[in-house]
Every structure is written in C-alpha cells, then in structure tokens.
Amino acid sequence: MNMIETDHLTKRYGDFTAVSELNLHIPQGTVYGFLGPNGAGKSTAMKMFLGLTRPTEGGFYIDGKIFPQDRMEILKKTGSFIEAPAFYGNLTGEENLDIVRRLLGLPRESVEEALEMVGLAEYKKRLAKKYSLGMKQRLGLASALIGRPPILILDEPTNGLDPVGIHEIRTMIRELPSRYNCTVLVSSHLLSEIELMADLVGILNRGKLLFEGTLTDLRDRARFEGLPTDNLEETFLALIQEDNLKRGMRQ
Amino acid sequence: MSLVCEYKKCRRSGLFPVFLAGGLLAAAVPAMNMFFRSELYLHRPQTPLTILLEANWQMMGMLNLFLVLAGASVLYHMEFADRAFLRMETLPQSMFGMFIRKYLVLVSVILMAFALEAASLAGVSICWFGMTEGMWNELGRQMGCLLVKMLPALALMLAVSSASENLWITLGVGVTGIFAALILSGAGRQNHILQLFPFLLPLETAWTDGRLLLAAGAETAAILAAGQGYLCIRRRFR
Ligand SMILES: Nc1ncnc2c1ncn2[C@@H]1O[C@H](COP(=O)(O)OP(=O)(O)OP(=O)(O)O)[C@@H](O)[C@H]1O
Ligand SMILES: [Mg+2]
Numbered sequence: 191m192n193m194i195e196t197d198h199l200t201k202r203y204g205d206f207t208a209v210s211e212l213n214l215h216i217p218q219g220t221v222y223g224f225l226g227p228n229g230a231g232k233s234t235a236m237k238m239f240l241g242l243t244r245p246t247e248g249g250f251y252i253d254g255k256i257f258p259q260d261r262m263e264i265l266k267k268t269g270s271f272i273e274a275p276a277f278y279g280n281l282t283g284e285e286n287l288d289i290v291r292r293l294l295g296l297p298r299e300s301v302e303e304a305l306e307m308v309g310l311a312e313y314k315k316r317l318a319k320k321y322s323l324g325m326k327q328r329l330g331l332a333s334a335l336i337g338r339p340p341i342l343i344l345d346e347p348t349n350g351l352d353p354v355g356i357h358e359i360r361t362m363i364r365e366l367p368s369r370y371n372c373t374v375l376v377s378s379h380l381l382s383e384i385e386l387m388a389d390l391v392g393i394l395n396r397g398k399l400l401f402e403g404t405l406t407d408l409r410d411r412a413r414f415e416g417l418p419t420d421n422l423e424e425t426f427l428a429l430i431q432e433d434n435l436k437r438g439m440r441q
Numbered sequence: 442m443s444l445v446c447e448y449k450k451c452r453r454s455g456l457f458p459v460f461l462a463g464g465l466l467a468a469a470v471p472a473m474n475m476f477f478r479s480e481l482y483l484h485r486p487q488t489p490l491t492i493l494l495e496a497n498w499q500m501m502g503m504l505n506l507f508l509v510l511a512g513a514s515v516l517y518h519m520e521f522a523d524r525a526f527l528r529m530e531t532l533p534q535s536m537f538g539m540f541i542r543k544y545l546v547l548v549s550v551i552l553m554a555f556a557l558e559a560a561s562l563a564g565v566s567i568c569w570f571g572m573t574e575g576m577w578n579e580l581g582r583q584m585g586c587l588l589v590k591m592l593p594a595l596a597l598m599l600a601v602s603s604a605s606e607n608l609w610i611t612l613g614v615g616v617t618g619i620f621a622a623l624i625l626s627g628a629g630r631q632n633h634i635l636q637l638f639p640f641l642l643p644l645e646t647a648w649t650d651g652r653l654l655l656a657a658g659a660e661t662a663a664i665l666a667a668g669q670g671y672l673c674i675r676r677r678f679r
Contacts, residue, residue, distance in 0.1 A: 276524035
C-alpha cells in the first residue's frame with residue numbers, strides 16, 4: 191500500500207512552475223529518497239504535503255487521507271522538518287519539545303526519548319538560541335521524531351551536521367521503518383547520501399520527476415541509456431544534465 | 442491545556458517583567474502627581490476617583506497602550522524570530538485558536554497591570570482624600586469599563602503583530618495609532634464614531650455609556666473575526 195501518493199501535483203508561483211505534474215508513490219514502511227539539485231522543487235512538494243502551500247493543480251493523499259479536507263488528520267500522523275530548524279529561541283531544548291509534546295497530546299516521556307534519539311539529552315537545559323548550528327538541527331529533528339509518528343517528512347536532515355552526526359542521523363533514519371514501522375520521505379542533494387538510507391529514490395529536476403524506483407532500477411536505466419554507471423553520483427549528474435539540455439533545446 | 446502552552450512559550454521573553462514594570466510605572470503616576478501638586482486637586486467638587494482619573498488617566502492609559510503594543514509584538518515576534526511559527530503550522534492545531542489563546546494571554550497580563558493601577562488609585566484616594574463611601578464600587582466600575590474599552594486595541598495590535606513578520610511594521614503601526622489617538626482625543630468628545638477608534642477608546646474615563654461598551658465588545662469581535670478571515674485568505678494564496 192502507498193502511504194503517500196500524488197496525482198499530477200503542480201505548484202505555480204505566477205508563471206513559474208516550481209513543481210510540475212508530480213506523480214510520486216511512496217510505499218508504507220520504506221525510506222524514500224527525494225533527490226534533486228537546488229531549486230528542483232523538493233521543499234515545495236514537501237510543503238504541499240503539510241499544507242504550508244496550496245497545490246495549484248492536482249492532489250495527493252497521505253495514509254488514505256485527502257488534502258485539504260483531512261489536513262488535521264494528516265498533520266496528526268506526520269512528523270516534519272522543513273528546510274531549517276524551527277524553534278523558540280527563548281526556551282531550552284527540553285522546553286521546546288515540551289510545547290510540541292503538549293500540542294500533540296503525547297506522554298511526558300516522549301520528550302526525553304526524542305532528545306536521546308538525536309543525541310541532545312546532554313544539552314537539554316541550554317537555551318535553543320545558544321545552540322550550535324548542528325544542535326539546532328538536531329533539535330529540529332527531535333521535534334519531528336517526537337511521539338514516533340507513522341510518517342516522517344525530513345527536508346535535508348543532515349544539513350550542518352559534522353561527519354559523525356551525519357552518520358548517526360543516517361543510521362537512525364535507515365532504521366526507523368524497522369524499529370517503529372514508519373514511512374520516511376527524506377530529501378537531499380547527494381545521491382551518495384540517499385544511497386545509504388533509501389529503499390526507493392525519486393529524482394526531481396526543475397519541478398519534473400525524472401526517475402522513480404529502486405537504486406538497481408536506476409543503474410539498469412542508466413546502462414540502457416548509455417549513461418555512466420560505475421558511480422551513481424555521476425549517473426545522477428548525467429541524468430540532470432541530459433534533462434537540462436533537452437529543456438534548453440525546447441526553449 | 443493549549444493555553445498553558447501559550448504561557449510556557451512566554452518564558453524569558455520579557456513579557457511578564459515588562460507588564461509588571463509598566464504596571465508599576467503607571468501606578469506611580471497618580472501617586473507622584475498627588476505628592477507634588479495635591480493642592481491642585483484637593484478642593485474639587487467631584488468624587489476623589491473622578492478627580493484622580495481626570496488628572497492622571499491620559500498618562501496611565503497611554504502607558505497601558507504602549508504595554509499592549511510591546512506585549513502584542515513580543516507574543517508573535519517569538520513565533521517568527523526562529524521560525525517556530527512554521528513548526529506550529531505543521532502541528533494539528535488551528536492557527537486561529539492559537540491567536541485567541543495569545544489574545545487571552547495578553548488580556549491576562551494587561552489585567553495584572555490594571556490591578557496594580559487600581560490598587561494605586563485606591564491607595565492614593567484613601568491617603569489624600571480619606572475613605573469615602575462608594576469608592577470601591579466606583580473603582581470597580583471604572584476599571585471594568587476601562588478594561589472593556591481596552592479590548593479592541595488589544596485585538597487590533599495582536600492582529601497586526603500576527604500579520605507582519607517584520608517587527609518594525611508592528612511597532613510603527615502601534616506608535617502611529619497611539620499618537621493618532623492623542624491628536625484625535627479632542628475631536629472624539631463630540632463624534633461618536635471617532636470614539637470607537639481602538640486607541641482612543643481606552644484613554645477617556647468619562648465615556649462609560651453602556652452602548653459604547655457594547656460597541657467596544659462588537660468591535661473586538663469584528664477585529665478577531667477579521668483576523669480569522671485573514672488567516673483563511675493567507676492560506677489560500679500561499
Ligand atoms: N514563495 C515562492 N514564491 C516564488 N517562487 C518560489 C517560492 N517558493 C519557492 N519558489 C521557487 O520554487 C523553486 C523550487 O524551490 P524549492 O525550495 O522547492 O527547491 P528545493 O528543491 O527545495 O531546493 P534546495 O535544494 O535548494 O532546497 C525555486 O526556483 C524557488 O525559487
Ligand atoms: Mg529545499
């Protein structure tokens with residue numbers, strides 16, 4: 191069963207199309223890597239899932255719930271982290287999570303659990319505005335993970351983390367479906383990163399979905415089209431470049 | 442439960458200290474005034490409270506309005522400063538509900554300032570005029586009226602603050618509104634429509650007409666409803 195499915199999802203800002211006719215299929219219990227260069231429309235698509243922007247055309251459903259009618263139902267089940275950490279600077283890490291916990295109606299222990307998951311327990315009494323960049327990032331992730339929601343939408347979760355932190359977070363994301371039976375949509379610029387976490391990838395360029403499938407499918411397709419295959423990152427770059435060229439010719 | 446959240450968010454934001462300090466400052470106004478120039482007031486024919494309010498409320502009311510401006514700014518600035526608002530929007534709660542809860546927080550802190558001011562007025566009245574009959578009644582009625590007349594300004598300032606991520610716009614609107622009220626205060630005595638200008642309403646103690654209070658209530662409801670409408674429209678166009 192697909193946890194998230196979109197149907198010709200489109201977002202236009204004026205005459206600029208940020209997301210164009212997107213058809214994503216994200217099965218339950220998988221980590222789905224959402225890949226694309228800057229400005230591809232990854233964040234825009236994720237924002238639409240959360241109701242932060244309205245689709246211009248098309249629609250989607252999440253866990254059988256339809257937007258916009260069931261927006262509240264969707265939000266109850268979804269933990270999210272969009273673009274950059276969002277928190278109250280005047281509160282400590284712990285107090286920040288406590289606000290989210292109360293609004294979600296979760297038990298008291300969930301704060302501590304979320305702090306442990308992202309390795310922030312030691313700094314929970316420090317004001318969030320005094321956190322380092324990576325600590326803020328971890329706080330943002332804790333706020334998404336709190337209460338183990340069945341769906342997670344994580345936009346560039348490893349931004350600003352040190353190599354050890356990147357490894358920790360990747361490993362954690364990788365293990366989420368098996369540990370908590372949740373579905374994760376995670377975006378990144380780097381195929382090498384997605385490769386380590388995701389079961390499925392969707393490659394987006396300038397609003398259009400170029401590819402959707404497993405990494406094996408991606409290799410097969412690259413071989414078929416005569417693109418470089420020895421390094422997946424190069425495959426990704428070649429795919430993007432080819433698409434850019436094609437569109438350049440049309441203009 | 443969610444209202445508790447709204448109070449918890451205000452920790453270390455300066456909201457409570459500012460209202461405490463501002464309330465004390467406003468409370469000091471009548472005391473200072475009587476201390477330095479009591480001879481001006483002691484032999485007037487009105488009740489002591491009327492004399493005190495006539496002499497001091499313009500100043501006290503202005504201080505209250507600045508407090509409301511500061512409070513409204515703080516309540517939404519902390520949402521926008523580190524993007525907490527974005528996280529709030531992705532939680533299953535209504536943004537209008539949050540607005541109303543913030544409104545209640547703002548009403549409760551202005552109530553705290555009013556309590557300090559009322560205590561000061563009572564103290565000054567007893568100290569200089571002696572205990573008079575019906576003083577507590579009159580004080581209660583006046584402060585109640587003033588609170589009702591303060592409600593539209595609270596709603597308006599909070600609505601402006603919620604709509605502008607830029608703190609300077611909120612402050613600019615507020616300061617302009619307060620000075621406009623000072624300029625209009627003369628004209629407002631004749632014109633019933635002008636009386637309803639949210640920043641002017643809480644400055645005049647003589648206006649205790651029941652109809653005016655009802656109008657203030659209706660105005661508050663209208664401003665809150667406009668806030669709700671704005672949220673709907675904004676969601677539609679993003
Ligand atoms: N509110 C907006 N108004 C106009 N254009 C917008 C708006 N938001 C996003 N865009 C445009 O939509 C396109 C996609 O933006 P988006 O943030 O989704 O990219 P992204 O894939 O997340 O990129 P990145 O990897 O840099 O985060 C960009 O060209 C951006 O300029
Ligand atoms: Mg992005």
